[in-house]
Amino acid sequence: MKVTVVGGGPAGLYFSLLLKKTQPDHDVAIYERNPEGATYGWGVVFSDRTLTSFREADYKTYTQITDNFIIWDSIDVCYRDEVLRCGGQVFSGISRKTLLGLLHARCDELGVTIEHQREMGPDDVEGDLVVAADGVHSVLREANAEHFKPRFVSGSSRYIWFGTERTFDSFTFAFRANDDGFFQAHAYPFDGQMSTFIVECDDASWRAAGLDAATEAESIAYCEALFAPELRGHALRSNNSKWIRFETLKNSSWHNDNMVLIGDSAHTAHFSIGSGTKLAMEDAISLANALETKGTVEAALTEYQLDRKPRVERFQEAARQSQTYFENTRLYQHMEPLQFAFHLLSRSGRIDYDDLRLRDRGFVGAVDRWFTASASSAASSSSAPAPAIAAPPSFAPLSIGGKTIPNRIAVTARHDLESAAATGAGLVFTDLVAVSEHARVSFDTPALLSTEIGQRWLGSSDVRSDETAGVTTVVTLGHSGARGATRPRDRMADVPLPPEETWGLLAASPIPYTSHSQVPFEMDRRYMDDVTEDFVTAATHAREAGWDMLELHMGHGYLLGSFISPLTNRRADDYGGAIEARLRYPLEVLDAVRSVWAGPLGVALNVSDWAPGGTTLREAVTTARSFTEHGCHFIRVLAGQTTAKHRPHYDEYFLTHYADRIRNEVGIVTIATGDITTVDHANTILAGGRADICLLRSLA
């Protein structure tokens, strides 16, 4: 078989040597545009020392690579002139030049032909198999773009890649604030004499510093001055360095006829999780294996894509989270150093609290002590006893609107408060409680029509909270709006009641929830006043019955949420249009409830509708800020269900990054929701300051 490989980077070289090793009869030729030995980049870091798959694929290169590794096991976070070290991380680095050199030598040894300074175009390639290992700007892929369907997403921050002779003894993240903005450096050693030094910042800081117009020498001078404490007198070395944005690439298909994409031509993942070279080399292993085990090129390419694409997409998701973190670091400048460092270390969702504790008990112990001490001092106005020892963050008390809850775990009571209280959660929420009969979702929706009903739900006094112990109860008041008058949800949600049982629905605009749903009335002033009155009456019942906290449901397509979302609010009056106008009625209700409810008051808010044209996170921040200004004490973060056509995006921590933005941009107590199932998961969220409370998926 004649195999043409375009690109002599890690993907092309490694694939070629593996194929030639297992199938020596194949004619394998690499075409590389650069001269031999010329390469961009300083060092490559592998986040996993074992690289087991490399060992199995070709032991010789594996030992050569690992023999050249610089290995270190700690991450240093330099922030506000403190250096916080977290050990047990296991990183290895190698110079890109060394890596390519040894792969090249192994190719020579096995009989792979390598032609340098040969620029290949789509018309130059021939053979039974064409491997496009020509990097992120692959011309072969672009010539077949209608088949591969590449999609690029540009990062919002700017970065520049340097080298330095300062040899760091850890993976170092350094953060510096100055009058221009907030900047960070990612630095790691790679050959005992040099380190990679990448400087990154948000667009506003970059422009304010004049780096948009700076020459390479001016950029170097600026970064050297900024990171002088970390560089300790060493210079930054240029590498044809330019300020660029990171481009994340995905392709719908990875092969077409006899052409296949591997490495960066198929996918990229943000450099901050250090996996691009590893992914490229793992692609090479998978493709070589598939060609060895499958009878035809077509079957092998299908097998390769099935094996690799889902794995790479998981990495890309972790990389996206890490990239988002680094694009928004200025939001976290208010955090104390230990929390800032914990947040950074757990940014991609791949390392959680328990992992970090296994890696470095001392570091997590320090985080626990700091968290416990700051939580205790914040709650010290209450009679809650200060914990004698540092406990994980879930067990720290929290004061909300003058009420102290004993821990940071919340649950929703699905059946009764007693069983919810038995979980030990500090906060117990009701499901939606309707403010009137016609505010119900269905016949089985509870409605708080009298103080006695509220008292009955609260049950025996031993589940009622006092200031220091026991459960704190939260009643969630709402109006179903366009989602009302449906059958009980235990069989299927949003199925309308038959005509003889139904009632008229109200909403911001006359938009039915599903195509089968009743068209709601657009609320006029009279209906708005009536509904406000219902909220006030129900809040009064809740107060008299003895609930500890009250929450207004403003998400999931219910009535108040229907005013906030542009998808469900098409009003032409003062209550529709810009976000400030769409918020007007929900704020009127909040103010009215506030006038009869003096205790802690919160809002369950959709921070995204998961639908095109819906609420954006930016708007949700504005909304949460307005609620805070109107006396709201906490926000519970929700998403989706504004329209039946929403497209949920579920992954681990899927609502946490929204909670993170609300908490850290608005500074309000934030409750994270969304499939949080373990206390470890909750500790990760809380220790990193992504939320103040975690609502665990129903335990009760």
Ligand SMILES: Cc1cc2nc3c(=O)[nH]c(=O)nc-3n(C[C@H](O)[C@H](O)[C@H](O)COP(=O)(O)OP(=O)(O)OC[C@H]3O[C@@H](n4cnc5c(N)ncnc54)[C@H](O)[C@@H]3O)c2cc1C
């Ligand atoms: C700032 C930054 C930091 C990074 N840090 C790390 C890290 O620490 N760890 C890590 O694992 N990865 C890192 N990466 C990613 C890593 O560099 C890439 O994922 C990896 O090099 C991909 O290998 P590849 O062989 O697919 O592509 P490349 O290494 O890009 O190789 C492609 C080759 O094809 C050649 N070529 C292109 N077009 C043609 C043509 N038409 N004809 C002939 N030859 C052609 C190019 O000259 C090049 O040699 C980083 C990336 C960036 C941007």
